[in-house]
Amino acid sequence: MEWDIDAMLASPCTGTAFASATSSKGLRLIIWYKGSWFLRPENKLITSHVGLFVNDKPRDINIIHCFPYSDALWESLKSNAQCPGNGEPRLDNCRQAQNCLFKLCPYGIPIDNGRNTQ
Template identity: 40%
Template sequence: MEWKIIDSLVSATTGTFFAAASSPRNLNLILWYQSDFFLRSGHCLSTSSIGIVINGQFRKFTILHTFPFTTETWTDLIEKTGCPGNAPNFNGSCLNITSCQFDQCPYGIKKYNSDGKKFSL
């Protein structure tokens, strides 16, 4: 089955991701997953008997849970995932250095200390 990614989020505190996906039959799901690849809007995810294919390439990808997509659930995830990159009004900086589980930010955000100096992991 093929799924088109509509939107994606990062959970900074768990080091996992969420993706809103839609099938050709208009089935909309939220995928909670772990991967070395961050799904973004427009990406194509396909399932096969030997694994998950993303944009035509096999990737390390573990689906932790799936659940039906609703706007309310997605909005709640945006508010509770603890990553400033998920916010629609994101300003480009991150002060979330103590609880973020990612060595490199999936959004490419540079991490800064409260004094404004770059934080190195």
């Protein structure tokens, strides 16, 4: 099945991420996942019996759970995720870097051993 990614959230204290996705049939989900690839708006996620593909390329993504989409749930996840990039994806530095479990910042901010290098 093919899914269009509408939005993303990163959760630095868990090292997991969330994506809002819509199928070609109009089904909306919130995907909770972990992996070495971040689902970004305008990505296409394809699920198949041979794995997960993003924009037609296989990616290392482990889906933890999927929820039916609701605005209330998305806003709750957003308010609890505590990643500065979720509100401002074009940051130059991160005030949460010391507590972040991501090896690579989902928003591209340089990190050195879990600490911002700037």
